[in-house]
Amino acid sequence: MLKYLSCLFLFLFLISGHKKIYAQEKKGLADQEIRITISEGTLGQYLNAIVAQGVNLSYSSNQLPLADKIKLNKGVYKAAQLLRLLLSTYPVEIKTERDKIILYVPQPQAASSHTLSGFIYSGDSMEALPYASIRISGTNLGTQSNEYGFYTIELPTGINYLQLSYSGYRTLRDTIKISGSKVLNFSLQPGLFLAEVKISAPKLTEGATELQTINLKTVGDLPMALGETDPLKAIQLKAGVTGGLAGGNMYVRGGSPDQNLVLLDGIPVYNYNHFTGLLSIFNNDAVKHIDFYKGAFPSRYEGRLSSVIDVKTKDGDMQKYHGAVNIGLLTSSAMIEGPLIKNKISFLASFRRSWVDGLTYLLTKGDNGLKYYLYDANLKINYWIDSTSRIYLSAYKGSDRFRLNLSDDKTSAIGLNWSNQLLSFRWNKVHSPRLFHNSTLSYSEFKNQLEDQDQNGDRQFNKITDIGIDNDLSYSWNNTVKSYFGIKAKLTRFQSAPDAELQSDIEDQHSVHLQAYTDNDVDILPQLKLRAGLHYTAFITSGKTYHSFQPRTKLTYTANDQHQFYASYAIMAQFYHQITINALSLPNEFRAPSTAELPPQQSAIYEIGYLNHLPSSGRIGIQFYRKDFSNLLMYRPQQNALEGQLAGNWRDRLISGKGHSQGVEIEYAQDFKWLSVQASYTLFKTMFIFDQVNNGKAFKAPHDIRNQFNTAITVNLSSKWSCSTLFTYSSGMLITLPGYALPDLDHVLSGTAKDAPTYLYATEPNNYRLPANYGLNIGAVYQTKFRARQQGRLHFGINNILGKPRPFQVNASLENNKINVTQIIPFKLLPYVGYSYSF
Template sequence: MRKTIVKAAILCYLLIVCFCSCLFAQAKEGLLNKEVYITTENGTLGSYLSEIAGQGIPLSYSSNQLGLTQKIKLKKGRYKISTLLSMLLAKEPVRFEDRGNKILLYPVQVQPARNFKLSGFVYMQNSLEALPYATLKAPLNNIAVKANDYGFYSLELKPGTYIIEVSHIGYPPQVDTIHLKSDQVHDFHLKGEIQLEEVKILSRQNSFRDPHAVNLKENPALPFTLGQQDPLKALQFRAGVSGGMASGSMNVRGGSSDQNLVLLDGAPVYNYNHFTGLLSIFNPDIVKHIDFYKGSFPSRYEGRLSSVIDIKTKEGNMQEYHGAANLGLLTNSVMFEGPIVKNKVSFIASARRSWIDGLIGLLDKGPSDFKYYLYDVNVKLNYRIDSTSRVYLSSYLGSDRFSLGISGENHPDFTLDWGNKLISARWNKVHNSRLFQNSTLLFSNYSNLVQDGGATGTEQFNRITDVGIDNDLTYQWNNNLQSFIGFRVNFTKFSAAVSDFYPEPVPDVETQRSVHLKFYSDNDISLSDKLKLKAGLHYTSFLVKNKTYHSFQPRTAISYDLNTSSRFFVAYSFMAQFYHQISLSGISIPNEFRAPSNKDLPPEEAIIFELGYRRSFSAGGGISIELYRKNFNNILMYRLDENYMPVDETAPWPDRIISGKGYSQGLEIEYKQKLNWLSLQANYTLSKTVYSSAQINEGKPFKAPTDLRNQVTFMATANLGKRWSISGVFNYSTGKSITVPQYTLVDIGDGLAGKNRLENFDGYEPEPNNYKLPDNYNLDLGAAYSKTYRSNRQGVLRFGINNVIGNPAPLFVNAEIEDNRFQVYQTNAIKILPYIGYSFKF
């Protein structure tokens, strides 16, 4: 009985195994494991599916979900259904499944790959010094963005591996490989020295990709006046800029000197030159970056008509101590920077002072009739709260004092004393990979004191105090759209006083206050790889006593890249100016008229049109051609008295000032060529500037005082090995025009007798600027010898000669009638002026 049960169990087990094996074999022989024979080599997806169905394989699918016309190439032969369908449907958003009696092809939702953000800062290597406006490119993917004012960038990319190229003017490009799998923060650190042989350039570099940035490291051997390296004077080598290296004025595209907006770490500078304009107030050892705009103005800037000069100082090295010392004929200076807490808190400080008064004191032990000195002091602190937040505190203090004694009395006969005080406190915050915030508190104070201790015994005092609050936001929507939004408010007070201080002062202080509210929006839009658009709007509400002005200022610029080296562009800007300054002199001294707009003094306005073309050369350099037209309105000028001279400065300013309109138009050409050892640069400007006023010249147009028809600058620098470099600069400019009275002889007999007694035509008013001074030209030569010591310490000896040949522009021009004779007096720079200076960096 037991054996019978065992046999029955074994038989049942065998039956179960056979049954399962049959089921397994049946499953294995499903539709997907069957084979078909393909007879077509080049067909469409639809034809291959039809061929499969024709061999008895039922397929179920929707024709509108498949690209049935897609071309597919296969080899003839036998294929398993599962393998064949995988090959045919590789690019289709469908899956297949064996449903027993047929093969079902059904669609699947394809989740698009999520884009990730690559963001961070661009720093100078070994310092954590942020580099503003650096360019970041993924050249193999045709993607490019630009960092903001404080070196922060943001890129939106799909997951993958990217080659990122980072560049900044004056630095060699850096190339990194980034593996992007999620949102990532990555900082780039650029080397501080150009070493192109160590850098593999993946894309052609366009030397005109950022025409507004000023290369502070370019041509260190250029022969600036008295050998004083000056970042602001370097701008006068640009096309469309006039004034001369020895002139206190800087006129851009026919505008006056006060129409230049100069910012130091965001704080406005109301007088940016030292006495006579030989030197600006900016010490080159502390300047990090300069942006110069003479058109295509971003909407965040306002308040001037002709140019914007935005100067940013260094932040202080957070990892190493460095310094510099300079010895020159006019000034001596020192700079020192380094960490207070490494990678957390840093400082930078510089000081500069002239030593002419000290030299005079050594040569003449007695009391001197002439005294003059200037000084500049910059101090900046940088606190890195964390990787997303920083606080800066920047300050500047500078002054000039000039005194001249003629009468031999104990007190000087004439004294000038003026200077600037600037403070800016700034907070940067990266809120996320898209949003960057910058908030700033600003203070600017400019004052001047003029004392005439001679016969008049008068004292004149002017002061401008400006307190402002800025808040700016940068938002990166994607790689093709970046927005800048901000608001600002400025509280400004103008104070002026004129008094007789002999025997005692009787001050008569006039104070004018204004509130300046500003809102702006700027948008950088990439319409395609070649077509870029900048669209912005600036709104200003200017409040003064009994009057409020509203100003809407649209700004637009469009550029089109023909290829990687050529670009066309067109731009439109509307600018308004609410602070005014008029000077009788071209020399840089405290000007007697400064005032804000009020109910009797409307804001000056300008509309600027630009059309241009830029092309870079493969070997370095390039050419730029620009046409511009600038229309002025409410331009201020002096009223002439009965002798056709400016009204006496003691009269109330409303009686001295009139307004008019005008225009400036011109052609500007800039050319640069860099060879192995030779750098060439040539600029040419052809321009015309015309004013008109109903109260002058019977309303007829006349030449503006800034009308200089032709200007030429040519520069050449030769690098003679690793240590020596020589350079030369040639300048030519049409002579300046001034207004002179027109007279006739009273009696012909007097004229024949040689008396030349003159008298003005009765009721005849001369055309302004009717007398043209001789054309100006000069040649400057310079050389530099540099030597590198241990620990990367470097010394540079500079020497040369200014005004080797030529007729340089005069510092001061005056027209007078003496003994019935008309005379024009010019105060010129010394024609042959040698210089020598030494700089040491450690």
């Protein structure tokens, strides 16, 4: 008996000793000291450092965001303390076993899901943030707010860890407990702040490739032409976009300038440039957000072939008054926003005008024969009815006035006047957490008039008027399927005349656009997303109705937070025609709607691409595209285009053809602590085919630039000083060198060819490329803060300190069998200075 009791005692002693040893091992593993020698690294680097110092870690790389950047103080930490610090923002559990530490994401028990919805605002202003990102940490769940800041997402019952982000705003992390459907609004604070542990790795969000949000701050820091802060210039730094940075028209992927759909608060703008394209109609202080598409077009957009530039103005702060005053070399402007009734009604008003005409008047002490000025005015009123309804009233008016006396007695002069007027009334309504509704009633008017005030008094008059109504719905079925629907109707009136004084000669054309569209976002797999859409338009004009079915499809594969691949296909149609006579942005082009004789232009766009997010908020992407055009218009080569318009027989002077464009685009952007770099390169080819030109063989399009390279660098020297450079390079422009002379077409048709003036003519258009163009701009910015939210900004620099700018006009002539080419470049080296004050 004693023997058995001794064995039992020995057995119990061994077990208790084992437990003490295990407890010591367990305690020692968690308390083991880890030395950290790097202050900023990825989560994976820190975990590797822990393993290298003897701690056995077990985790799944698929469940942890190992590429996230973390800022951590150097020093010695206990293993458990260090892991809790590194994983504090993630729903990761830490479990210690006998010889290892296990990191895992607990799997939620089967439970019902509930809808979380609301708006995402900027600070306390109640300014909605479009396309803000929402992610649920530790899961594949995520979504974006729509263009009016409204979001909806399905969350599982229990605790959820939210991460909200928006470009230029501090990332917000919040923990919420879901037990039923909930409405919750979020406010993001402007600016980026460093915490003791900062997660700064970029995330690939849904739609990141098709939606290119333009960074408006980029333009303010760069030395643009004449120092003017123009938000559209940021688009012209993108790959696939040529021209426009130093004036002139903007071409996207081989398309002509009229093939760019430009929207201001949802209203199409027919001419978005001021004189020569040096400046757009958009006041940077009044603009909130710009979306730029050059492929994978959402189905809600229609009417152009090459790009969409969707500009949204600020709504107006509901809490406080803010404003800005700018004085520049070319223009001066002012903007003010604030509440009319706090938390209920807000407004925004801005005005900009050039003042060169006043300066030249003072310097010349009178009329010097040249007068030009421009102005822009914006007004927006935002009425917050309740938490589910808002009303917006938006208005814009802008104009250019140009006059040049051709004789000392002022009896002969030429004048060019054009203007835009836009008005929209918009109503947003949240019908349910899943259903969002937007209705818009809009009016727009574009008018231009070319006057030759000599003895003949020739005048060319064009006016385009649009009245439209849109209804758009978005419905979230669940986290994997979202649908967008819309119906639209628009009445368009084109008026044109060779002589505006003769009302009987005014050509009046009416058309009706009836449109319907749908887009469907489907998550086939967590990494594989599909957008499938269809746009339908019935275009009704005199004697003809066109039906256009335009499928739009995009497939996106996101391998992880760094790598994304995508492919898209889209059909676009354009029922509006414009032929630009020269490279300048002057509104004296031919404009007409589609008719029975002028079928709509069409394009088919294919693209594939790859996007890689780099450390330190950087990314690099590459795209390949192919675009096919049909029903393009151009003037017959052997005729005078302007005289044809004034004579009223422009239809006889137009021919129809087709074309294609293909190319590769590369973009790179990265922000470091004190340095910001962005660069783009485009290699493309655009060819036209017209049966009546070049014997039906393909020839180069007039805007076939082939090579385009842009790079912009900004260096932050201190909190007050920054300097920047902007370098651009492009292949030379194409011109047509004459080969022989032909009589004017009108005289040939009338049988009086022997008395006709002759015009030099070449068998192949655009047969000569001018030398390459390049330019280097440098600039500096000095900022001073006076009080809270009050800031002064002095910017100065030099345009074209080095380079050869693109000419504004090129003349080619044939004399004694020798070709002479003359380029007109108004300026090369041009300094600028400007000052801004904001409060």
